[in-house]
Amino acid sequence: MSYPSDIIICEYCDSAYHRPQLARNQKATCQRCGGIIARHRMLSIDQALALSVTAALMMAVVCFVPVLFIRVQGQVHSATLLDASLALAQGPIGLMALTVAFATLTVPILQVSMMTWLFAFARKHQRAPGFRWQMRALEALRPWSMLEVFLLGALVSVVKLSGRLDVFPAVGLFALAALSMLIIGLAGRDLPLLWNDAR
Amino acid sequence: MNPPFAADLNLRLCHSCKLSCSLDQSPDSCPRCGARLHHRKPNALSRTWALMIAALVLYIPANLLPIMHTSSLYKESSPTILGSVVQLWRGGSWDIAAIIFIASIGVPVTKFLVLTLLLVTVQTRRNLASCRDRTRLFRALELIGYWSMLDVFVAGLLSALVQFGVFGVIEPRLGILFFGIVVILTMLATLSFDPRLIWDNNHDHE
Incomplete structure (x- = not known):
């Protein structure tokens, strides 16, 4: 089945254009409203798959390794991403614990695992089983992935505590930084282009 | 052309x-x-209005209630959002105070103002430059939306780190719940707005 995909439409003002031929690092913007309507692919499928696998490994690190630890008088205490959600579960604000766990764990885990799956099949020039619903789910999940905000939150926490006690960034924090960049790059830029390749 | x-x-x-x-x-x-x-997105205007007004109402308790409770041997405090910014500023960390002020007060207030502006002006006929500027404002809203969750994450991380022990306890308080809900509601409000409505009255105008 073929679609009229030689025409692209600006999602901000509904202007229609013929799909432009883009060179590397080029993007096309809408004449009418200035929104970005098309980008050239940043990575080859091989590179995208490699980075998704990297992201999956980082995700595993972020799940189990602390992002920060503190030391006072020989006592050491550390916190992982999950600990931060659980800490909010005490008392009357349990709803926020769920929200934080959703935005910093559930969504990224889903994104990373589905992207790895989709890119792995795209490498063999195939559509992965469940291609359609996973692509749609990834598009819907994208605004709710908040790892980069958590990263800034961790840095703010370091400074907030540093006057009173010794705070150290842990391995998890660096993994978190890498993971948030990978997810932004993959989910926002190259993943939607799979619609145009795989048939 | x-x-x-x-x-x-x-x-x-x-x-x-x-x-x-x-x-x-x-x-x-x-x-x-x-x-x-x-x-166009279904019922875009009424949905955006409804979500934004709900957020605006909850923004009151979000600012009045304390967001965290800190207790140590020396002192106890449960500041509100603004209170925690002032505490940081007085303590000399003006940079962190500025980051939290922008994320927790600057961004939500900007979102309320811009959404109201877009909703009020969407059905009026304006010139091309105005349409372009308002579409640009909408894209800015999409970009800054979730950074307000910063304070929620900080509260969670600090509470997880500073538990028991000789150095005191930090616990989250009700304000953080309302604040988090405000952020989610404003994100939903932005998602339900349709920027193409800005252009609909201007088709024959160019």
């Missing part, structure tokens, strides 16, 4: 996979991804 509008070409954008769908072949759902097609 100005590009044509998709609606005039009998085309409709699929919001999920960005395919240009021909209305003759498939008027209701996208043939490629199966998502429902709409000329």
Whole structure:
């Protein structure tokens, strides 16, 4: 089945254009409203798959390794991403614990695992089983992935505590930084282009 | 020369996979991804108004209630959002105070103001430059939306780190719940607004 995909439409003002031929690092913007309507692919499928696998490994690190630890008088205490959600579960604000766990764990885990799956099949020039619903789910999940905000939150926490006690960034924090960049790059830029390749 | 509008070409954008769908072949759902097609997002204006007003109401307790409770041997405090910014500022960390002020007060207030501006002006006829500026404002809203969750994450991380022990306890308080809900509601409000409505009254205007 073929679609009229030689025409692209600006999602901000509904202007229609013929799909432009883009060179590397080029993007096309809408004449009418200035929104970005098309980008050239940043990575080859091989590179995208490699980075998704990297992201999956980082995700595993972020799940189990602390992002920060503190030391006072020989006592050491550390916190992982999950600990931060659980800490909010005490008392009357349990709803926020769920929200934080959703935005910093559930969504990224889903994104990373589905992207790895989709890119792995795209490498063999195939559509992965469940291609359609996973692509749609990834598009819907994208605004709710908040790892980069958590990263800034961790840095703010370091400074907030540093006057009173010794705070150290842990391995998890660096993994978190890498993971948030990978997810932004993959989910926002190259993943939607799979619609145009795989048939 | 100005590009044509998709609606005039009998085309409709699929919001999920960005395919240009021909209305003759498939008027209701996208043939490629199966998502429902709409000329404009359904009830965009009333949904955005409703979500934004709900957020505005909850923004009051979010600012009045304490967000954290800190207790140590020396002192106890349960500051509100603004209170914690002032505490940091007085303590000399003006940079962190500025980051938290922007994320927790600057961003939500900007969102309320910009959304109101967009909703009020959307049905009025303006010139091309005004439409372009307002579309740009909308894109800025999409970009800054979730950074306000910063304080919620900080509260969670600090409470997780500083538990028991000789150095005191930090616990989250009710303010953080209201604040988090405000952020989610404003994000939903932005998602339900349709920037194409800005252009709809200006088709014959250029």
